[in-house]
Amino acid sequence: MKYEVVIGLEIHAELSTQSKVFCGCSTKFGAAPNTQCCPICIGMPGVLPLINKKALEYTIKAGLALNCSIARYTKMDRKNYFYPDLPRACQISQYDMPVCQNGYLDIVVNGSTRRIGINRIHLEEDAGKLLHDQYADSTLVDLNRSGVPLIEIVTEPDLRSAEEAKVFLETLRTILRYIDVSDCKMEEGSLRCDVNISIRPEGQKEFGVRTEMKNLNSFRAVYRAIEYEANRQIAIMEEGGTVLRETRRWDEGAGKSFSMRAKEHAQDYRYFPEPDLPPIEIDDEWVEEIRRQIPELPDQKRRRYVEEYGLPEYDAGILTSSKDLADYFENCVKLYENPKAISNWLMGDFLRLVNEKNIEISDVPVTAENLVKLLKLIDSKVISGPIAKTVFEEMFNTGKDPEAIVEEKGLKQITDRDELVKVIKRVLEENPKSVEDYKKGKKKALGFLVGQTMKATRGKANPQLVNEILLEELEK
Amino acid sequence: MELYKLTVHEAVDLINKKEVTYQQIVQSALQQIHEVDKDVKAFITLTDERALEDSRQLDAVKADEEGLSVLAGIPFGVEDNICTQGVRTTCASKMLDNFVPPYSATAFSRIARQRGVLMGKLNTDEFSMGLTTETSYFHETRNPWDLNRIAGGASAGAAAAVAADEVFYALATDTGGSLRRAAAFCGVVGLKPTYGMVSRYGVISSGSSMDQVGPIAKNVKDCALVFQAIAGSDKADPMTATARVADYVGALADDIKGLRIGLLRECFDKGIDKDVKEAVLNAAKTLEGLGAHVEEISLPSVELAPAAHCVILSAEVSSNLGRYDGIKYGYRVERCQDLDDLYKKTRTQGFGDEVKLRVMLGTYALSAGNYERYYLQALKVRTIIKAELEKAFEKFDAVVLPTCSTTAWKFGDKVDSALAMFLADKYTAPASIAGVPAITIPCGFDVNGLPIGMQLMGKPFSEATLLRIAFTFEQNTDYHIKRPAIDWR
Numbered sequence: 009m010k011y012e013v014v015i016g017l018e019i020h021a022e023l024s025t026q027s028k029v030f031c032g033c034s035t036k037f038g039a040a041p042n043t044q045c046c047p048i049c050i051g052m053p054g055v056l057p058l059i060n061k062k063a064l065e066y067t068i069k070a071g072l073a074l075n076c077s078i079a080r081y082t083k084m085d086r087k088n089y090f091y092p093d094l095p096r097a098c099q100i101s102q103y104d105m106p107v108c109q110n111g112y113l114d115i116v117v118n119g120s121t122r123r124i125g126i127n128r129i130h131l132e133e134d135a136g137k138l139l140h141d142q143y144a145d146s147t148l149v150d151l152n153r154s155g156v157p158l159i160e161i162v163t164e165p166d167l168r169s170a171e172e173a174k175v176f177l178e179t180l181r182t183i184l185r186y187i188d189v190s191d192c193k194m195e196e197g198s199l200r201c202d203v204n205i206s207i208r209p210e211g212q213k214e215f216g217v218r219t220e221m222k223n224l225n226s227f228r229a230v231y232r233a234i235e236y237e238a239n240r241q242i243a244i245m246e247e248g249g250t251v252l253r254e255t256r257r258w259d260e261g262a263g264k265s266f267s268m269r270a271k272e273h274a275q276d277y278r279y280f281p282e283p284d285l286p287p288i289e290i291d292d293e294w295v296e297e298i299r300r301q302i303p304e305l306p307d308q309k310r311r312r313y314v315e316e317y318g319l320p321e322y323d324a325g326i327l328t329s330s331k332d333l334a335d336y337f338e339n340c341v342k343l344y345e346n347p348k349a350i351s352n353w354l355m356g357d358f359l360r361l362v363n364e365k366n367i368e369i370s371d372v373p374v375t376a377e378n379l380v381k382l383l384k385l386i387d388s389k390v391i392s393g394p395i396a397k398t399v400f401e402e403m404f405n406t407g408k409d410p411e412a413i414v415e416e417k418g419l420k421q422i423t424d425r426d427e428l429v430k431v432i433k434r435v436l437e438e439n440p441k442s443v444e445d446y447k448k449g450k451k452k453a454l455g456f457l458v459g460q461t462m463k464a465t466r467g468k469a470n471p472q473l474v475n476e477i478l479l480e481e482l483e484k
Numbered sequence: 485m486e487l488y489k490l491t492v493h494e495a496v497d498l499i500n501k502k503e504v505t506y507q508q509i510v511q512s513a514l515q516q517i518h519e520v521d522k523d524v525k526a527f528i529t530l531t532d533e534r535a536l537e538d539s540r541q542l543d544a545v546k547a548d549e550e551g552l553s554v555l556a557g558i559p560f561g562v563e564d565n566i567c568t569q570g571v572r573t574t575c576a577s578k579m580l581d582n583f584v585p586p587y588s589a590t591a592f593s594r595i596a597r598q599r600g601v602l603m604g605k606l607n608t609d610e611f612s613m614g615l616t617t618e619t620s621y622f623h624e625t626r627n628p629w630d631l632n633r634i635a636g637g638a639s640a641g642a643a644a645a646v647a648a649d650e651v652f653y654a655l656a657t658d659t660g661g662s663l664r665r666a667a668a669f670c671g672v673v674g675l676k677p678t679y680g681m682v683s684r685y686g687v688i689s690s691g692s693s694m695d696q697v698g699p700i701a702k703n704v705k706d707c708a709l710v711f712q713a714i715a716g717s718d719k720a721d722p723m724t725a726t727a728r729v730a731d732y733v734g735a736l737a738d739d740i741k742g743l744r745i746g747l748l749r750e751c752f753d754k755g756i757d758k759d760v761k762e763a764v765l766n767a768a769k770t771l772e773g774l775g776a777h778v779e780e781i782s783l784p785s786v787e788l789a790p791a792a793h794c795v796i797l798s799a800e801v802s803s804n805l806g807r808y809d810g811i812k813y814g815y816r817v818e819r820c821q822d823l824d825d826l827y828k829k830t831r832t833q834g835f836g837d838e839v840k841l842r843v844m845l846g847t848y849a850l851s852a853g854n855y856e857r858y859y860l861q862a863l864k865v866r867t868i869i870k871a872e873l874e875k876a877f878e879k880f881d882a883v884v885l886p887t888c889s890t891t892a893w894k895f896g897d898k899v900d901s902a903l904a905m906f907l908a909d910k911y912t913a914p915a916s917i918a919g920v921p922a923i924t925i926p927c928g929f930d931v932n933g934l935p936i937g938m939q940l941m942g943k944p945f946s947e948a949t950l951l952r953i954a955f956t957f958e959q960n961t962d963y964h965i966k967r968p969a970i971d972w973r
Contacts, residue, residue, distance in 0.1 A: 051807045053807065054566075096806065276851050
């Protein structure tokens with residue numbers, strides 16, 4: 009029998025506000041344990057939470073970017089459970105009145121567009137962290153993260169494969185970064201994802217029994233866990249068994265998932281309205297103000313790049329995959345009339361070096377102005393394409409102006425015909441075998457001779473001119 | 485002169501006339517504390533050294549003729565569920581026996597900024613849950629009018645200390661009647677302000693949606709003075725955003741002509757002591773005699789208030805007290821096997837029975853399946869009570885009712901009758917659940933000479949009107965002048 013995999017995601021993204029959601033403590037990642045805490049976020053008796061308006065604004069912004077309707081009246085709720093990283097033994101979250109509801113996100117998988125429903129987005133606080141490895145027999149609590157604002161994004165069960173889930177997450181991450189509400193670093197835990205999976209025979213309408221997978225720390229883990237879990241469930245069905253409703257934990261090292269707890273042991277969180285915070289009213293004016301702050305989103309941008317700049321879909325996709333890269337591209341386009349040439353450079357050497365050096369695009373020392381200058385040096389034949397690559401690498405390392413580099417290192421292209429004729433004659437003399445081969449009809453020998461000429465000029469010869477002269481000389 | 489017997493405004497008068505020093509006032513109060521508190525047991529923690537030092541400094545300042553505010557130098561006490569920076573704040577629980585908060589409650593800070601002199605922290609029921617201080621981890625506070633009797637609860641320490649002239653006034657909290665009942669049992673004045681009128685910042689939460697700080701004082705004028713100092717919005721408590729402060733001392737006119745006062749019929753039918761009923765009905769007649777229009781009013785929903793209050797309070801308590809888990813501060817059991825064991829043993833040993841009962845009730849009321857049946861139902865009742873009161877206040881400036889159906893009972897009398905204990909809230913729960921202000925003032929004595937309290941409820945932010953009615957009543961009666969006259973030994 010053929011089965012269909014049904015997937016829904018619950019994504020937690022830490023909001024990149026300066027301060028926590030219910031107090032003024034910093035949210036900066038990586039500080040020494042328990043140095044970014046106050047009586048409010050460590051749950052001391054008698055102190056009261058105060059809502060960070062910025063966190064609410066970011067939640068609304070995320071909702072608008074994901075096509076949600078925004079509640080005009082909402083409230084915070086308490087979710088009660090005991091755990092040492094939760095100092096008040098209750099988390100301030102939202103239960104039945106989330107800030108955002110009924111949205112969607114379009115994703116492109118294998119060339120076709122799929123619309124994935126967003127059930128809700130709500131605002132809540134993060135818990136602290138338990139450190140198990142610092143001392144042999146004890147577990148320590150770090151409350152720096154306690155009270156960092158989070159949004160929980162819940163999708164509809166609209167995803168149908170591991171690939172779709174991965175693309176969804178990538179697209180979502182791009183958008184959250186575009187609108188600057190979360191840095192979405194899975195490795196720092198600022199983006200986390202739980203996966204609900206079930207399977208059903210193809211054509212069946214009812215959903216199968218779902219399991220929830222936790223502890224997925226990378227996109228790769230999400231992908232692998234879905235593949236694994238779908239296969240596990242299919243194997244159970246094939247053997248005539250039943251899938252249990254349970255929470256499972258993914259073990260990335262083992263490449264397997266393990267049962268954590270069955271549904272009947274699920275906790276009763278005893279949600280009730282947070283009595284320390286008044287209900288929240290959101291007016292139209294504020295929503296519109298936030299809407300105006302939302303920049304052009306990747307999907308629109310991609311379409312515009314194709315239409316306005318005549319770029320291939322592929323190029324447009326890559327250039328818009330990050331707002332920083334798209335901004336960089338647009339800065340270049342303002343200064344230079346050939347978008348495809350810019351695109352080639354960005355997708356080629358630029359991204360190669362960004363990846364090699366593992367730096368952020370915003371930290372690349374090459375300014376858009378200097379990249380354009382480099383392109384103009386090529387156009388005006390001051391340097392050759394191959395030399396331009398060397399110059400670019402130097403620019404990338406030092407941030408220097410390309411003209412200065414060319415000057416300094418004597419990299420100007422040789423375009424003097426007489427000078428090149430002299431060099432080429434010498435090359436032909438030194439390689440009689442190749443000349444003979446060429447004349448016998450082995451056209452490949454020409455390539456070798458071009459290479460030898462470039463070598464003799466240390467790459468500075470104008471390649472077109474070299475070709476021209478070589479052919480002339482060989483025909484003589 | 486027995487300076488400790490003075491009211492706040494009398495003491496201020498003498499200070500201004502330079503007839504007494506701050507040190508003399510504080511020493512006099514301290515002497516009274518040493519004299520009587522071994523019997524009354526109002527205090528959990530005494531801050532006598534700090535009080536003496538404060539008064540020394542104040543005298544030095546006064547010598548420089550610097551303007552000081554009215555409450556400067558006046559000895560006061562604070563219920564021990566209100567945080568005082570650097571001074572142990574226990575909530576009368578083993579759980580917080582050694583808890584010294586690094587911050588102060590806003591209400592306390594506002595008095596401290598006026599340089600009021602803190603004498604110490606006053607006994608209460610554990611986490612303010614109880615009617616008698618029998619649930620206090622430390623001791624029972626005894627009624628200065630009869631040491632064999634309770635002084636109310638939870639705010640018994642605050643009311644008894646004021647009644648016994650140990651302090652000039654006290655700050656206490658009221659969640660379902662705690663402050664008002666204790667004040668009534670001890671024959672003093674107590675005001676529970678509108679919810680959101682006084683900051684809850686630094687007040688250790690029990691029922692967050694009802695907790696309010698208010699003054700307990702020897703008379704209405706002192707009550708107004710203290711209330712003026714603590715009232716008003718506070719950035720640290722979002723619920724105070726809409727607080728509207730008036731001139732409360734200025735509102736104290738001896739004139740209630742034309743005010744419309746409702747007499748709550750439901751209170752006088754059954755389950756009320758004969759003496760209490762008579763005293764309150766007499767008081768209503770007095771008000772009528774002073775020019776108010778007094779008319780019977782029926783508010784059937786108030787009968788539901790104690791049950792709804794019990795559910796909402798327990799639910800909030802069950803969540804608010806989750807933080808006492810032995811991980812961060814407070815009591816932690818010494819030996820345990822694992823995390824679950826740590827939680828269980830810490831909470832089993834750190835909390836008393838009443839608190840555990842409340843936590844279990846609240847957990848039950850909020851759990852899946854019960855939420856709609858209990859918690860949501862209680863919220864609906866709250867809405868109904870609010871609406872009914874709102875309607876009543878369209879017609880009336882205040883509603884009169886007894887503060888409690890009885891006077892102070894003897895220790896141990898009602899311990900076995902959980903229902904009687906529960907019903908002791910019946911006249912005070914409505915104002916708590918609706919978030920409206922209510923004041924209690926002495927209005928008579930029962931056959932045993934024990935004080936009886938009359939309660940006045942008003943619409944939100946009508947404290948000035950309530951204080952004016954109470955003041956007028958006080959000016960024309962002398963119940964508030966009588967002090968406990970028993971032998972201390």
